[in-house]
Amino acid sequence: MDLIESYKEELQLVRKPWSRMWVAALLLFLLIMPWITQEYIVYIATIIFIYSIGSLGQNLLIGYTGQISFGQAAFLAIGAFTFGHCSRFGIPWPIGLIAAGLAAGIFGLIVGIPSLRLKGPYLAIATLGFGIAVYQIFANSDTLSGGRMGLIINKIDPVFGLDRSIFNYYFNLIIAILFTLLTYNIISSYMGRAFIAIRDNDIAAEVIGVNLMRYKLLSFAISSFYTGIQGGLYGLLMGYLEPNMFTFMEAVTLFVAVIIGGLASAAGSIMGAAFVVLVPQFFSGFKEMVPVVYGTAILLILIFEPLGLNGIWLKIRLYFRNWPFR
């Protein structure tokens, strides 16, 4: 939406002085938030951070590369259970977390292979089939899923004498910020431009020298890496894992987060993650109504505001920037 005059400006994360002000204010608020709010709100915020990692990854795949995937629950499960088994064998958590991401990434690579031949709806079904097959394998195999009791994960002990919930908050906040920065770096590099070229027209992209195979597979691998990390962090926060946490509904939730937040926008994915976490909280009395809210939001957004929450946000900013004029 901005007029960019130089490559240096393109590489900047935040361009306008006013935007710098509110980004700084937001970061400051996130830093002091656990000390001024209730524990419950801190917990919700922690879950939003975890979800935003997954929806950032999903947005790289759907929004930037234009490859649809309904199989994210499978990557979540693979990441979470890899992390769980690593933790059971006493492997320290940083290695376990990376292993979770890598395991999901490798499976993402495998699922990406059909994407070289399939498009749009066909790819949606292939990934959907993968998601459900993985769920059923986990649900039917006691060695993988830890049996009826689920898999217990050792939590990390808080450092600096922090409260456990506050420690979890900062831990996940830092990882979420790292992944947000990583996403901005990816989309402003050659790789991000290659993804966008593939989305807009893959044949044209190949003609101007984008290696289709490499970048489609990379997109799948990166997005499942993010989702695997989300799974690992989620398991770490919950302290236990069972296959029922990773049903088809979970994949739909991530998908809804990306669509509602806004396709091809990192800020939008975080807003979308906040949406899908907050809606069930607001409707905790009417659990049945949560899918209705998701569905209605999808219909309204796709028909009236295809850019999602991020589009609304951009319009508000534009309005105030040009204020007396329209």
Added chain:
Amino acid sequence: MSEIFQYIMSGLAVGSLYALVALGIALIYRSTRILNFAHGDITTAGTFFALTLMGFKLGYALSYFLAIIFGSVIAMAFYFAVLVPAQRRESTNLGQIILTLGFGLILQGLISYFGGTEPQSFPFPLSDSKTFNLGAVVVSELSLGTFAVGIIASLLFYLLVQKTRLGLAMRAVSENLQAAQTMSIPTRKILAFSWGLAALLGVIAGLFLAPALLLDPFFMLEPFLKGFAAAILGGLNSLPGAIVGGLILGVAESLAGGLVSIAFKNTLAFLIIILVLIFRPEGLLGKEFIERV
């Protein structure tokens, strides 16, 4: 040996229902290039409507008839109220698929709210405990009825599409929308009719699946996904393919469940999807889509 025939027979009964679901999916895909993710939820809504009507002591035939009409009306309402405005705003194909997903979520929530999430048994005139002996094979009344209905519905559907003027118009619309419009075919009405017809086939399948499974808001998820698998196996744009795919999937699943492992039974459909899509994306009977640069 007779065991194998037994598995094949029960597989055919389930497969004919998968075929009905697959027909609905393929019909919509063929005419609009939309994968209808709300298909299962429309079916569930129709089945729940039948249950509610039977609560009012309306009798089997009338409540089933009204349920089928109800399902078709929902699907047509979705087409006119959501898809047509979306198409006017030039939404992409993927966007329209996501719209069906959203509509499915809405239906799912409403069904859970009004119908309750507890599994309920579904009253049905055919019982699955009364059995007949066909040679060495034992067939229950329900699966025999299921198989018969599946075949009759597919046959009637075939006659409608191939032998009537309406069917000709439907084929024309799915072949080339613009050309059909210039030939003064009312394409919007035809497409709405296709949506209604697809939902009708789905609700019939749902009515026969509900007594075998228990009725809850998610009972169609698995049959719906298998219908998807069947449609892909046969070729998404081919109607005979959907029937063949459904029957093959039903038999394969039943054999895999009986001879290999019962845990493997449900995973098979998804393995089939992935394998078919990798090696022969156009399916058994479908024609390959060729995209021109």
